[in-house]
Amino acid sequence: MEIILDVTDLHIEFHDHDVPEVAVEDFDLMLGKGEIVGIVGESGSGKSMSALAIAGLLNRKSLKKSGRIMFDGNDLLTCDRKTLRSYQGDEISIIFQEPMTSLNPVKKIGWQVEEPLFIHHPEVTKPERKEKAIGMLKAVGLENAEDVYNMYPHELSGGMRQRVMIAAAMIGDPKILIADEPTTALDVTVQAQIVELLKRFNKERKTSIIFISHDLSLVNQLCQRVIVMQHGNIVESGKTSDVFTHPRDIYTKRLIAAIPRIDLNT
């Protein structure tokens, strides 16, 4: 399998207070083309931090980062901003936990979905952009795509907004899609639809996905490999089926034991 992303020894430290706080330590991740890797762990385990670092969104001065994030022959941690930006939204996309606030409230949906094209492919004309955006909105399951194109975020439900986020993330046909707890804020039926949508994109477009969640059953459904994190460290990683059936680490065992099960016999 072709490796498209290689993260080694990623280390992230906060310097907001007198004592530096370690958010992520010795994080390694190899992502193959068309692969879905899950990162699980409780809040504060460093899983979102790692994802934001890969997406190039940790630019605060109070953060110290080291290690390497190799993509397309460049180290995303050390390459210049311009190179990083040329990947963002085009080769590497990200969707977030909060679809309610992740869209700009005063811009139309169509405008926001088209934006990555506008930034990265100025050669695409306006009518072509619109056509592509509407096609994308249809692809994420918004049936009245032409209407949605002219709507504002507040006119859509949470699930619809997350679909819009996915449409905007996928419009540039990225190599990597990072999904940072994309279903946490949604209700269960919508969760399943979003997961199905990600699966479909992965299959049809060979998009590699980094799926971050604290929901182990979702990770089990979706991911080929899984990384378990605790306190900024990777405690276990491997094929999802192996990790779930034979967890080696005590923390992983506890996480798996905590999955709620419906037992019809009792």
Next chain:
Amino acid sequence: MKYIIRKFGMMITTLLVVSVCVFLAFSIIPGDPALRMLGTEASPELVEQTRQQMGLNDPVLVRYGRWLTGFLAGDMGTSYNYKVPVSSMVLSKIPITLTMAIMAFLLTVLISIPLGIITAKHEGGILDRCIMVANQIIMAIPPFFSGILLTFVFGMIFRLFTPGGFVNYTDDFSRFIRYLFFPALAIALPKIAMTVKMLRGSLIDESQRDYARTAYSRGNNTNGVLYRHVLKNAMIPVITFLGMALADMVAGSIVIEQVFGIPGISRILLTSISNRDYPVVEAIIMGIAIIVILVNFLVDIIYRIVDPRIGLKE
């Protein structure tokens, strides 16, 4: 469209309420206008006759109706003191005061928005800190005092204008504007300082929101995030403030006209108040009220254009 019609209806209602208040206030205030006109020496018969002539003996509602219809037709009554129609006294002065207020407003917008963006963009930098210190000082200086300072510095030291001089707009419009520049600046200065501070804070807040992070994730650079995403959101509270500031500037120009010796509406207003020349005072108050309410109406419409969420929440 429905929104605009509703807001327009609200505007008309507010104007009517204001007109009732203004009219009633001057009906209740003690003092007989007829007696004032004729002087205390006048015979009771003559006073009574004048009262009849002026229609002061009619019921309040009739007098209000007459005043309102007259006002709408452009007839604001007759000045008690000068025995001339109020409209002839006021209408020629309104453009002076209004021009000054509008100039002050334009100065505020043109100066404060770029400064707000610069300070927010370089938050914590030297430029930001210098501007914020200057801001703090300017905010604390009342317009009449900055008016005196401006007259001293630009009028007497640099001789950019003649203190106390004035050219009417009917004579030479460009010189009229030039004379009004420094008074307008004096009115604008504290508003500029406040707007800069507000826009800066608003921009900094908005750029930390989730949608700004989304914008970065799509490959926007700092300017892209600022101008394409954050600015419009950050302007929403600033627009409200600017609307209030414009209304305040119209009222604030009264003091500044005194400082710079500009024969605008304030001179008539002040003499009319001390002479109890109520028709003139009523007309000016109504004029200011109309401007304030009209500005509010415009702000509501601009608001709706900037923020698509407005109007649906109600």
